[in-house]
Structure formats: C-alpha cells, structure tokens
Amino acid sequence: MSDIRTLSESACFGGVQSFHETDSAAIGLPMKFGVYRPPQSGNEPLPMVLCLAGLTCTHETFAIKAGAQQHAARHGLVLVTPDTSPRDTGINGAASDWDFGEGAGFYLDATAEPWRARFRMETHVADELRAIVVEHFGGDDSRVGILGHSMGGHGALTLALRRPGRYRSVSAVAPIAAPTRCPWGQKAFGHYFGPESEAHAAWRAHDASELIRDSARRLPPLLVDQGLGDAFLADGQLLPDALEAACAASGQPLTLRRHPRYDHGYWFIQSVIGDQLAHHARLLDRAL
Amino acid sequence: MSDIRTLSESACFGGVQSFHETDSAAIGLPMKFGVYRPPQSGNEPLPMVLCLAGLTCTHETFAIKAGAQQHAARHGLVLVTPDTSPRDTGINGAASDWDFGEGAGFYLDATAEPWRARFRMETHVADELRAIVVEHFGGDDSRVGILGHSMGGHGALTLALRRPGRYRSVSAVAPIAAPTRCPWGQKAFGHYFGPESEAHAAWRAHDASELIRDSARRLPPLLVDQGLGDAFLADGQLLPDALEAACAASGQPLTLRRHPRYDHGYWFIQSVIGDQLAHHARLLDRAL
Numbered sequence: 001m002s003d004i005r006t007l008s009e010s011a012c013f014g015g016v017q018s019f020h021e022t023d024s025a026a027i028g029l030p031m032k033f034g035v036y037r038p039p040q041s042g043n044e045p046l047p048m049v050l051c052l053a054g055l056t057c058t059h060e061t062f063a064i065k066a067g068a069q070q071h072a073a074r075h076g077l078v079l080v081t082p083d084t085s086p087r088d089t090g091i092n093g094a095a096s097d098w099d100f101g102e103g104a105g106f107y108l109d110a111t112a113e114p115w116r117a118r119f120r121m122e123t124h125v126a127d128e129l130r131a132i133v134v135e136h137f138g139g140d141d142s143r144v145g146i147l148g149h150s151m152g153g154h155g156a157l158t159l160a161l162r163r164p165g166r167y168r169s170v171s172a173v174a175p176i177a178a179p180t181r182c183p184w185g186q187k188a189f190g191h192y193f194g195p196e197s198e199a200h201a202a203w204r205a206h207d208a209s210e211l212i213r214d215s216a217r218r219l220p221p222l223l224v225d226q227g228l229g230d231a232f233l234a235d236g237q238l239l240p241d242a243l244e245a246a247c248a249a250s251g252q253p254l255t256l257r258r259h260p261r262y263d264h265g266y267w268f269i270q271s272v273i274g275d276q277l278a279h280h281a282r283l284l285d286r287a288l
Numbered sequence: 289m290s291d292i293r294t295l296s297e298s299a300c301f302g303g304v305q306s307f308h309e310t311d312s313a314a315i316g317l318p319m320k321f322g323v324y325r326p327p328q329s330g331n332e333p334l335p336m337v338l339c340l341a342g343l344t345c346t347h348e349t350f351a352i353k354a355g356a357q358q359h360a361a362r363h364g365l366v367l368v369t370p371d372t373s374p375r376d377t378g379i380n381g382a383a384s385d386w387d388f389g390e391g392a393g394f395y396l397d398a399t400a401e402p403w404r405a406r407f408r409m410e411t412h413v414a415d416e417l418r419a420i421v422v423e424h425f426g427g428d429d430s431r432v433g434i435l436g437h438s439m440g441g442h443g444a445l446t447l448a449l450r451r452p453g454r455y456r457s458v459s460a461v462a463p464i465a466a467p468t469r470c471p472w473g474q475k476a477f478g479h480y481f482g483p484e485s486e487a488h489a490a491w492r493a494h495d496a497s498e499l500i501r502d503s504a505r506r507l508p509p510l511l512v513d514q515g516l517g518d519a520f521l522a523d524g525q526l527l528p529d530a531l532e533a534a535c536a537a538s539g540q541p542l543t544l545r546r547h548p549r550y551d552h553g554y555w556f557i558q559s560v561i562g563d564q565l566a567h568h569a570r571l572l573d574r575a576l
Contacts, residue, residue, distance in 0.1 A: 010555035011517065011547075017555050067355045067558070229299065259299075267298035267305050270358070 004136055007032070013073035014039035017063060022132060026123040027086045033129055034063040035137050040076035047143035047284035048078035048133055049169070049277065050125065050159075052152030055184070056103045059083040062149070065266035068273050075281035078139045082125045084151065086118045100188055106179075107148075107155030108206050110192035111199070119192060126159045126166075145169035145280040149269055150232070151176055151184070153224070157208035157243075161217045169283035171223040171276045173269050174230055177243035178209040184237050209242040213250050221253040223279045225272040227262030292424055295320070301361035302327035305351060310420060314411040315374045321417055322351040323425045328364035335431035335572035336366035336421055337457070337565065338413065338447075340440030343472070344391045347371040350437070353554035356561050363569035366427050370413045372439065374406045388476055394467070395436075395443030396494050398480035399487070407480060414447050414454075433457035433568040437557055438520070441512075442467055445496035445531075449505045457571035459511040459564045461557050462518055465531035466497040472525050497530040501538050509541040511567045513560040515550030 009018040015038040024031040040046060049072070053062040062068070063081045072079045085105030091114050094101040105121035133139035146167050148156035153175020160167040179185020180196070180203045189206065193199040204210045211217055226233065226240045233240070240256060247254035262268040297306040303326040312319040328334060337360070341350040350356070351369045360367045373393030379402050382389035393409035421427035434455045436444035441463020448455040467473020468484070468491045477494065481487040492498045499505055514521065514528045521528070528544060535542040550556040 010551050010553060011515070011549040011559070012555040013559050064554075065352060067358070069555075070355070070558070227299070261299040263298050265298055266352075267300040267357075270355070271299070271301050 004132065012036065013070050015041065015069065015073050017069060019059065024124055024128060026120045026128050027118055029086050029089065029118065031086070031124060032059045032083050034059050034081035035133060036063065036069050036072050036079040037137060038073045038076050038078065041078070041138050045134070045138050045140035046076055046078050047145065047281075048080060048139035049145040049147060049280050050080050050082070050130070050156070052082065052107060052125070052146070052148030052155040053084050054148075054150030054152050055084070056098050057084050058103075062152075065270070066273050067270040068277060071274050071277040075277060077277065077281060077284070078133065078137060080129060080133050080139070082121075082129055085121060089118045091115065091118065099184055100191060104151065104188065106151060106188045106192065106206075107159060108192060111202060112192060112194045115192050121155075122159065122162075125155070126163060143168055143284045145284055147171040147173070147276055147280065148175065149173045150238075150264065153177070154179055154185070154208060158206050158211065160219055161208060161211040162205070164217055168220055169280040170219050171279055173225050173272060173276065174227060174233070174238055174264055175208070175224060175240075175243070176238055178207055178239040180204065180207040180210065181242065182237045182239055209239070209246040212243070212246045212252050215250055219252060220283055222247070222255065223276060224254065224256045225259060225268075225276065226256065227259050227264065227268045229261045230264040230268075232264050292420065300324065301358050303329065303357065303361050305357060307347065312412055312416060314408045314416045315406055317374050317377065317406065319374070319412060320347045320371050322347050322369035323421060324351070324357045324360050324367040325425060326361045326364050326366065329366070329426050333422070333426050333428035334364055334366050335433065335569075336368060336427035337433040337435060337568050338368045338370070338418070338444070340370065340395060340413070340434070340436030340443040341372055342436075342438030342440050343372070344386050345372050346391075350440075353558070354561050355558040356565060359562050359565040363565060365565065365569060365572070366421065366425060368417060368421050368427070370409075370417055373409060377406045379403065379406065387472055388479060392439065392476065394439060394476045394480065394494075395447060396480060399490060400480060400482045403480050409443075410447065410450075413443070414451060431456055431572045433572055435459040435461070435564055435568065436463065437461045438526075438552065439464055439472070441465070442473070442496060446494050446499065448507055449496060449499040450493070452505050456508060457568040458507050459567055461513050461560060461564065462515060462521070462526055462552055463496070463512060463528075463531070464526055466495055466527040468492065468495040468498065469530065470525045470527055497527070497534040500531070500534040500540050503538055507540060508571055510535070510543065511564060512542065512544045513547060513556075513564065514544065515547050515552065515556045517549045518552040518556075520552050
C-alpha cells in the first residue's frame with residue numbers, strides 16, 4: 001500500500017473505519033477518502049458501496065454523520081467515502097463559493113478552463129478510487145453499488161448512468177435530480193463545461209433525468225428517498241418529479257419514497273440509510 | 289416555552305431532534321442543549337436519559353456522532369445532550385486549554401475563584417436542565433437515566449452518586465473513573481476546588497471510585513464499556529480498574545465490558561450505544 005497513506009484507523013461495529021490519502025493521478029493532487037471494512041473482511045473480496053456526499057462536505061462527513069457502518073457490518077459491505085472535490089487547487093475563485101468549486105466538484109470531469117486540469121472527480125471516484133478499494137481494501141470489482149446525498153445523489157445517478165453495467169445497485173437521498181434545470185446545477189455546469197448554449201451536449205450528458213431517457217443506459221431498480229420538509233426541494237434545487245417522469249417515460253424501475261416532515265440534513269439520511277443499504281445488499285447478493 | 293429559544297428542529301427516526309438555548313440561572317449565561325423526542329412523544333411523559341459528552345465537545349457532539357436516536361426511537365426514550373461547560377465566560381484563561389475551562393466543565397459546581405460564579409455544570413445539568421426537559425419536552429421526572437463518555441462518564445457516575453435515588457439507570461463509556469488519581473482530574477479539580485491539600489473533601493466528593501465506597505450511595509446496576517485500544521486508558525486517565533475495585537469492595541453491581549481494539553472516540557461509542565440504551569430502557573421500564 002505504498003501510495004496510500006493511512007491517516008487514522010478505528011474499530012467500529014466489529015470492523016474498521018479508516019481514513020487515507022493518495023496522490024491522485026486523475027487530479028494531480030493528494031486526495032483523501034474514508035473506507036469502512038466490515039467484520040466479514042478477510043481473504044474473499046466483499047461487495048462495496050461508494051457513498052457520495054453533498055455540497056460543502058468532506059471525505060469524513062458521510063462517514064461520521066450517516067450512521068451507515070452498523071448496516072454495512074450487518075450486510076458485509078465495504079463502504080467508501082470520497083471527498084467532494086479537489087482541495088487547495090490554487091485556482092482563482094475555487095474556494096470562494098460554498099456551492100461551487102472546492103467542496104462542490106459535482107462528480108464530473110470539467111472541460112472548461114481553468115477547472116479542467118484539477119476538477120476531475122468523475123475519473124477520481126469512478127475509476128481511480130474504485131480500483132484502489134479493489135486492490136487495497138478487499139472490494140469486489142464485480143459487485144459495486146453507488147449511493148449519494150444531494151450533489152452526491154446527482155453523482156451516484158450520473159456515474160451509474162454514464163457507465164452502463166458497472167454498478168449493480170444505485171440509490172440516492174434527496175438527489176439533485178435534474179441539474180440542468182436548477183440553480184445549483186446551472187451554476188456548476190456553466191463553470192465546469194461552459195455556457196449551456198456552447199456546451200449543450202455536456203450539460204445533458206451529466207443530468208440524470210436527461211440520461212435516463214436513453215434506454216441504452218438502463219439502471220438496476222432505483223431507490224430514492226426525499227424529505228418533504230426539505231427547504232431545497234421547495235427551492236427547486238432537487239426536482240424529484242423530473243426524475244420520476246423520466247423513469248416513467250423510459251420504463252426505468254424507480255421506488256421514490258416521499259417522507260413528510262424530513263429536511264435535507266443528516267438527521268434524514270441516518271433515518272433512511274438502513275433501508276438504502278439493505279437495498280444495495282439485496283442487489284449485491286449479500287442480503288441476510 | 290418563553291424562556292427556551294429553539295435553534296433548529298429536524299425529523300429523525302420518526303421523532304424530532306432539536307437544539308435550544310436557555311438563559312441559565314445557575315450559570316448566569318445562555319446555555320445551549322439538544323433534545324431528541326422519540327415518535328412515542330405525546331400526552332404521557334416519557335423516560336429520559338441525560339447524555340453527557342467529553343472534553344472539547346459541545347451540546348451537538350453526542351447528538352451528531354453517537355447514533356443514539358435510532359435506539360431512543362425504538363425504546364421510547366427522550367435524550368438530552370447538555371453542553372460540556374459555560375461558554376464565553378470572559379474568565380482569564382478559561383478558553384486557553386482543551387482539557388480545562390470552556391469545553392471541560394467536569395459536571396461540577398466550582399468552589400474556587402475565579403471559576404465559582406460560572407462553572408456550575410452540576411446544578412445546570414442535574415437540576416436546571418432536567419426540570420426544563422420535564423416541563424417543556426415531555427420528560428418523566430420519576431424515570432430519569434444518565435450516561436456519559438469520558439469526562440461525561442465521570443459526570444454520569446458522580447451526579448448519580450451525589451443524588452441518591454434520583455437516577456434509575458446509569459451507564460458510561462470509557463469514563464474518567466477516578467479523577468483524583470489522573471492528570472485530567474487533578475488539573476481540573478485543582479482549579480475548580482483548589483489544591484487537594486486544601487480541598488480534600490471536595491476532591492473525594494467528586495470522584496466516582498471514592499464515592500462508590502459509601503454504601504449510602506448505592507446505584508442501580510452499572511454498565512460500563514471500555515475499549516482496550518484507548519490511548520487515554522494506556523495513559524492512565526481513565527482507571528476503570530479503580531472503579532471495578534471500588535464496586536467489588538462495596539457490593540455495587542457493575543458490568544464492566546472490556547472491548548479489544550476499540551479506541552476512545554465516537555467510532556467506539558456508536559458501537560456500544562445500542563446496548564447502553566437497552567440497559568437504560570430496561571431499568572426505566574420501557575424495554576420492548
């Protein structure tokens with residue numbers, strides 16, 4: 001594990017929660033990430049689930065706040081928590097906005113200047129980090145799931161849609177489901193890809209509700225949880241109805257659960273993460 | 289609820305996690321706290337558990353990191369998370385050390401200058417906050433449990449021992465079990481009460497392993513969890529053996545579980561909090 005530095009390692013629910021840093025070739029900077037290895041870890045590779053966090057979060061946030069490890073321990077799942085963007089990029093303006101730049105990489109490979117050299121989270125997460133977990137942490141490359149929250153929900157849906165057949169289970173909590181139609185997504189895509197008028201294809205190719213209308217990009221049955229007390233739902237940032245319409249139009253199986261009273265935060269995530277990981281375990285053939 | 293200001297309120301596991309601020313008469317400053325009300329909340333008061341956090345923590349730390357709400361929801365328990373000290377006291381030196389002063393109130397009423405006016409966490413937690421939760425958040429004053437971690441474990445044990453009959457269930461995770469014999473406790477007591485040579489009685493009266501030898505202070509059966517990979521155990525800050533010896537000498541029922549590999553942090557707490565809250569629920573007559 002010469003190129004993986006261990007930052008901390010703690011026993012948790014009979015397994016091990018650890019945090020690491022690697023020199024990312026995709027990004028050209030050190031990138032941190034977390035891994036939970038369940039008590040079943042040993043010689044046999046285990047199914048793994050990539051857990052993508054939302055705006056402003058780090059590689060620690062989901063690991064600390066979602067309460068996911070207990071369920072991963074029960075089901076025998078490896079959990080992986082990437083960071084949400086490159087850090088200390090030195091790019092002018094990259095650290096000035098909470099909803100764009102550092103802490104807000106949107107799990108895509110930017111194509112516009114000055115972002116394209118560093119903001120390559122799609123390659124970092126979907127290729128680089130996945131391979132690291134398979135090589136060094138006992139993940140089974142043939143049994144990989146992906147989930148995420150908010151911007152991370154957008155990431156989970158789009159990475160799975162853009163890589164057909166690579167994920168056996170997909171879910172999201174309060175995802176940004178149609179980024180080309182909401183302020184967060186429009187701001188991010190405008191910077192990372194350029195204006196919609198000039199980069200229309202790239203915008204569409206990173207919008208789950210657009211991609212899902214392409215029948216070649218069929219996903220395993222989706223599970224999405226959305227709180228109805230979520231202020232960002234009311235603000236039109238999440239647009240689950242657009243995802244629901246796209247799935248209905250294209251025959252994509254979707255279970256969209258709307259939960260009265262719940263808001264956008266980790267109090268909601270921890271309340272549904274047990275169901276979400278059971279969904280992954282079932283599809284990854286590790287159900288109890 | 290005129291004197292209780294609500295800072296936030298979020299649905300969580302079918303109940304509500306909220307944070308509040310009150311003008312503490314005991315301390316003479318605003319004090320924040322968290323409350324979890326389980327889905328069973330209604331007209332009937334529910335058993336409540338005070339959850340005391342450790343050095344450097346705030347009223348949010350245990351609520352965010354311990355993963356306790358799901359168990360409280362199952363058992364029908366109200367959870368209360370106080371802060372660990374007064375804040376913004378303006379006392380010279382109060383904010384300069386991580387293991388003393390602000391963030392490190394040790395759940396006692398200080399008697400020495402300049403701490404005695406503000407550092408009155410025993411009265412704040414055991415009297416004031418308890419009454420607030422009974423009056424405003426549906427807590428049952430006849431069914432109160434107390435638990436804590438590290439400095440909060442010391443707090444749970446000593447508050448229960450110093451108020452015989454007031455707590456029906458008591459537990460701790462990695463408590464500072466004999467503060468008069470460890471550096472953290474000696475430093476804190478030296479400031480809050482004065483040197484041991486001059487304040488010997490006060491020191492002893494706030495040390496669980498000393499108090500427990502007094503048979504008039506019998507507690508309900510204790511549950512204590514200690515990780516054996518805990519660096520502060522190795523450093524002699526926790527001294528569970530002293531607690532065990534005192535319980536054995538005085539006939540105090542104690543279940544002390546020693547867990548290989550686990551460290552001092554919330555990765556350990558979340559791994560045992562389910563068992564601890566089941567212990568409280570059983571003794572508070574709310575077991576399933």
